[in-house]
Amino acid sequence: MPINENEVTWVKPPRMGLLERLYLPAIAQGLQTTLKHMFGKKVTQQFPEERPKLPPNYRGVHRLNRDEQGRVKCVACYMCSTACPARCIDIVAAPSPWPDREKYPEVFVIDELRCIYCGMCEQACPCDAIELTSLFDLTGLSREEMMFDKEKLLSVFDQTATKGEDPIRTKSGKLSIASEPNV
Ligand code: SF4
Ligand code: SF4
Incomplete structure (x- = not known):
């Protein structure tokens, strides 16, 4: 409908x-x-x-810790992926090649773009195998690059564990009850 001329206010x-x-x-x-x-x-x-200058306990990129023999410490118990509210941890368990545990993670992938960095995985892990580090500037050019697999997560351990701001918080040493059969 056209506007009536006398309803228009002209502003100079x-x-x-x-x-x-x-x-x-x-x-x-x-x-x-x-x-x-x-x-x-x-x-x-x-x-x-x-x-x-990051605050203490800053939650950055994850790492998978190694045990004293340099092996992945994870026993593939799925506690972290069960606790994860973002459902961004994907684990495939396999029989362990080592006698001190029943299983180990054949595949362990974290979608770092989907993660909300809440730290629940670290809290849930019974054998201190997963930790969040102070690394915040790891980047990728594609979504696939930000899917961190086991090797990448272990390399984050190698990169950060000796640094002062990212000491290994696990002090328990021995693997937890989650490493034992039928748990
Ligand atoms: S920090 Fe939180 S959202 Fe990210 S993987 Fe761990 S539990 Fe999941
Ligand atoms: S909770 Fe710990 S031991 Fe269990 S699957 Fe996750 S990282 Fe591995």
């Missing part, structure tokens, strides 16, 4: 003075803002040259 743009037409007040205001930021307190962190 305000007339600009000489200074405004030369844009001088706007330029001065812009310079004032620039100078304020040049000499004011710096808040932007120059990453990656400057590394952020």
Whole structure:
């Protein structure tokens, strides 16, 4: 339906003075803002040259811990994947090639893009085999690259375990009851 002409209110743009037409007040205001930021307190962190100071117990990328013989410590009990609220841990258990446990994870994949970094997997693990590290800047160019498999998760252990900020939190040593048959 066409608009009735007497229902339309026409607004005239305000007339600009000489200074405004030369844009001088706007330029001065812009310079004032620039100078304020040049000499004011710096808040932007120059990453990656400057590394952020992470809080204690920061929850970053996962790692699968190795035992004292360098083997994957996981006994494929599925406690972590059961506890995971995002359902992003995929494990395939197989008979263990070692005598000290019944099973081991033939496949262990975490979808790092689906994970919400809640730490429930670490809490649920009965033998301290999975931990979240302070690593936060691992990137990938595709979704597949962010599906971290067992080798990748073990490599995160190798990369982080000796660093001061990511010590191995597991102190229990021996594998838990979850490693025993019929549990
Ligand atoms: S941190 Fe939370 S969401 Fe991520 S894998 Fe562990 S339990 Fe799942
Ligand atoms: S809870 Fe621990 S031992 Fe059990 S499957 Fe997960 S990482 Fe492995």
